[in-house]
Amino acid sequence: MNREIEPFSRLVAEFTKLPGVGAKTAQRYAYSVIRMPEEEVEEFAAALTECKKRIHYCSVCGNYTDKDVCDICATRDKSVICVVKEPKDITAIEKTKDFDGVYHVLHGTLNPLAGIGPDDLTIKQLLRRLDGVKEVILATNLDVEGEATAVYISRLIKPLGIKVTRIAGGISMNSDLEYADEVSLGRAMQNRTEI
Numbered sequence: 001m002n003r004e005i006e007p008f009s010r011l012v013a014e015f016t017k018l019p020g021v022g023a024k025t026a027q028r029y030a031y032s033v034i035r036m037p038e039e040e041v042e043e044f045a046a047a048l049t050e051c052k053k054r055i056h057y058c059s060v061c062g063n064y065t066d067k068d069v070c071d072i073c074a075t076r077d078k079s080v081i082c083v084v085k086e087p088k089d090i091t092a093i094e095k096t097k098d099f100d101g102v103y104h105v106l107h108g109t110l111n112p113l114a115g116i117g118p119d120d121l122t123i124k125q126l127l128r129r130l131d132g133v134k135e136v137i138l139a140t141n142l143d144v145e146g147e148a149t150a151v152y153i154s155r156l157i158k159p160l161g162i163k164v165t166r167i168a169g170g171i172s173m174n175s176d177l178e179y180a181d182e183v184s185l186g187r188a189m190q191n192r193t194e195i
C-alpha cells in the first residue's frame with residue numbers, strides 16, 4: 001500500500017506511540033487492522049477508550065483499578081505494605097505468588113537531577129496508612145534512585161517503631177523489577193533484610 005494514504009499513515013503514527021513499536025512494526029499492525037472485519041476494529045477501538053475511561057488509581061494504594069478500592073486492598077493482609085515505584089511492579093511481584101500483603105505505589109522515585117522530590121511521590125499518603133502496620137517492604141528498583149528512595153522512606157518510618165525491610169539485590173536481577181524473572185524476584189522478596 002502506498003504509505004501516503006492519509007488514514008493509513010495516521011494509524012501507523014498512532015501505533016509508533018507505543019513502547020517498543022518502531023515504524024515497521026507499526027505498519028504491520030496497521031495492515032492487520034485493515035484486514036480485520038469492521039466489527040472487530042470497532043471492538044478494538046472501544047477497548048482502548050473504555051480502558052482509558054474506566055481505569056484510574058486505587059484511592060488507597062495507587063494501583064490501577066476500575067473500582068474505588070482495588071481488589072488487593074479489599075481482600076489482603078493490611079499489616080504488611082510493599083512499596084513499589086509503579087503499578088507494573090505490582091504485576092511483577094504478584095507473579096511470584098509469594099506475597100499476601102498490600103502495596104503502595106509511589107508513582108516514581110526520588111531523582112533530584114530530574115527535579116523529582118519527596119512531594120512529587122505519594123510518600124505522605126504512605127505515612128497516613130501506617131496504623132496497625134507491622135512491616136513496610138521497600139521494593140523500589142535496585143538502581144541509584146530506587147536505593148535513595150528506600151533510604152529516605154526508611155528514615156521516616158523506622159522511628160515510628162515499624163519494621164522496615166529492603167528487597168535483596170542479586171546478580172541475576174535486573175535493576176528494573178519488571179524485567180526480573182519470577183524466581184529472582186521471589187528470592188529478592190524472601191531474602192529481604194531489615195534496614
Ligand SMILES: [Zn+2]
Nearest residue numbers: 058061070073
Ligand atoms: Zn489498592
